Amino acid sequence: MVKVKRFVVVKHFQNDPKPSDLQLVEEELPDLQNGEFLVQAEYLSVDPYMRVYTQRYPIGITMIGSQVAKIIESKNTEFPVGERIIGYLGWRTHSIINPYSSEYDFLELKPKLLPDIKDLPPSLHLGILGITGNSAYFGLLDICKPKQGEVLVVSGAGGAVGSHVGQIGKILGLTVIGITDSDEKCKWLVEELGFDYAIDYKNEDVELRQTELTAILIMYSSLALVGGEISTIVIYQMKNYGRIAACGSIASYNADLSSLPKSTILQPQFVFNRLKMEGFLISDWYDRWHESVQKNLQWIHEGKLLYRETITKGFENMFDAFVGMLQGKNIGKALVQA
Template identity: 50%
Template sequence: MSAQVRRLLSGFAQNSANIVKAKKYIFEKQFVGLPKATDLKLVEEELPPIKDGEFLTEAVYLSVDPYMRAYAPTVKLGTTFIGSQVAKVLESKNSKYPVGKYVVGEFGWRTHTIVDDTPNPRGFPSAWLIPDPEGLPLSLSLGVLGMTGNTAYFGLLEICKPQPGETVVVSGAAGAVGSIVGQIAKIKGCTVIGIAGSDEKGKWLVNDLKFDTFLNYKDKDFGQKLVQATPKGVDCYFDNVGGQLSTKILNRMNLFGRASVCGAISGYNDKEDAKADAVQFPLVFKQLKMEGFLVHRWMDRWFEGIAQNKNWIKEGKLKYRETVTEGFENMFQAFVEMLQGANTGKAVVKV
């Protein structure tokens, strides 16, 4: 073999080695009711070389969250399905994102992504560097040390403004956000009542997270148990669920109570579940404050929430749990199981 041929073959091998193939889930059909596997399609694409200002990432952990179901009607068919991930920088032509660093980015359900550091259409950064986790798992940057933790931190403290001695009720209490909300309320000196859908989750809330009371919304006498658990009424309600359950809680609230509305998962898959008696009666006669929010409202204070939650973890005041699914090919399974309430704490997928 001539030297020229060897050089050509060597160059071909090198170029082949540099080719990066990404796997991604394409949104094929709009969800009707509970999402079906055929609504998404797993495909592969070859990525081009990165340009100046860009960097290449590889997913390490991906998040599955209720908001993905709620936002699905706004997602364009034929595009990568939405979601955030913890990713490692593999190659970079952007000095702000060095090789080897880890970022959180809203890259969607894909294994590899080329990022150009341009803010997304809502004006939020395309990615943010993960602060020193100080020995804690990187996956927490999708949970208690990321958007989930900030949702709990700002949504409770900035909207409900709980005071020592007040009663706080949290629906979806065993989920990623609700489990953190209840613990922060306890840190602030409140009596905390968590609502979830299984007694096993209730034991975790009371025994491990130190909620004062657990109520199972599936119990036929739930309304009676709610009254018994709130002899002084309800001062703050953190709502992850919506529907008739939330109307019952609003009717137990005290004068000038505050309700922070984070989500309405009861109606994401079945609009019938979202039907409820009118909330205007308790809102008017109890003179309640009820406010919805998106966590990116506090983007300018993002790392404040992360730092505080990290400190509470280190002090032993804040605990977390993750439900981890192995394998990128199991993204859809993890997503649907989360929507059905199979997870305890934050649901993530490890690639």
Template identity: 85%
Template sequence: MVKAKRFVVVKHFQNDPKPSDLQLVEEELPVLQNGEFLVQAEYLSVDPYMRVYTQRYPIGVTMIGSQVAKIIESKNTEFPVGKRIIGHLGWRTHTIVNPYSSEYDFLGIKPALVPDIKDLSPSLHLGVLGMTGSSAYFGLLDICKPKQGEVLVVSGAGGAVGSHVGQIAKILGLAVIGITDSDEKCKWLVEELGFDYAVDYKTEDVEVCLKKAAPKGIDCYFDNVGGEISTIVIYQMKNYGRIAACGSISAYSADPSSLPKSTILQPQFVFNRLKMESFLVTDWHDRWHESVQKNLQWIHEGKLLYRETITKGFENMFDAFVGMLQGKNIGKALVQA
């Protein structure tokens, strides 16, 4: 018998997540049935969306999240031992998967085999070749519709999606300004990733810095944070500017009854004819292969760099999760089981 460990939600998060909101339990898994296979987690993702999506589930569920896992036993010829899958299996070390069941569906996406990427780490299927990369690729290209020579601002630029978005924009010939939260991340964005300018919102005046970096205004804004920072950006956008709303991490841990206030946006939207559109990466599930292949191509060409902040040890999932929410990661935040 295989024993699995998993984190169970025992209390919905209120404000900042606390260790007591989750409980680490151990369970014995049953014998495999025909059509099923058993996987062992290798890498688990920690992402901002988990903070808000968890509230949609009842107490007692396994904490949500995706992972890359290796098949260690199988009674399904389509999922042989030794192959890897990516799936929304939650925070668990071992999982029995029935690929024909909806148990581990997430917004319509089922666990699936991942392609062999040879000498690259399988962890990339959770980052630049996974939801992160597809969010950056489709959110920028399909919603912002950037044109060569335009100016893009991306918030949360030191994180997984933001750092990826900025690099795609540079490949397309845009001027890119990143907003992040430390001098170390600013240096990484400019010196290694090729951003034209980076702003540390904790120590610098964002409004002043943006006027200096983009004196003629901003064409596109990829928003990962929301809040007053986004208001400042939007008030410096040109006519017919486009905004992709990917996330709002500035408010994820706020009390829903007293969300942070920001300056009214309607006058800027009306008079500058701005367009803002939100999205979920699963909107492009039928084109997933396109983003994976393009991002992989850019990696091989040396045009797309990535960085992973890896926490080792499944028992440290919560610490990695909270650290990511606090911006302690550079690039993609992961746990290696």
């Protein structure tokens, strides 16, 4: 009999998530039926969307999230023991999966076998070769439609999507400015990832630095990851026909929805500089998933795209990893190794 540990949502998050909002339970799993297979979680993702989307589900659900897991027992020849899968299985150590079950019908990404990426770690399927990597790729290419010589400003630059977007910007010949929250992350962005400039918004004046930099800029093509007043400051320095891909607004995820932070009016800047802003959800590109994964894989192999993971060890530490990510403690992709 296999024992599973899972985190159950016992209270909806209010402002900062608290350890008592989740409960770690241990249960026995039943025997496998024909067509089913059993997986054991190897890597679990902690992502900002979990803070927002958990509120949409009833109390008592397994905390939501995706994981890379290994098949350890199988009664389904299409899913043999030893293979890896990716799935939205939630925060749980073991799962019995019937891939034909209607349980997964509401998910656009059903549990699926992962390709072998040889010497690269399988955790990359949760980051640079998964949702965050695809958000970076499609958000920049399809929404910002960058042209060589333009300037790209990336906020949340020290995180998974942001550090990736800036590197694609450099591959495309853009001048890249990253906005992040520490000197350590600024150094990483410039010295290792090749960003042209990085601004530590907690210790530097974003407006002053931008103004100083705009003297050499033609146009901004900005990816607004963080939202809030920092994005507003950048938008007010954008040139004619600048484009903004609105990927997220993490600065407000822990805020009370009835009293969201106010920021400066944007319409005058949009009108007089003919700016465009478009929000997106990565699910809009599920039909082109393969294209982005292949391109990112190619750039990794060519040494043009570097990745960094902040891995917390131990399934029991999921909550700490999640809250740490929401506080910006991660550099690159935040993950848990079960």
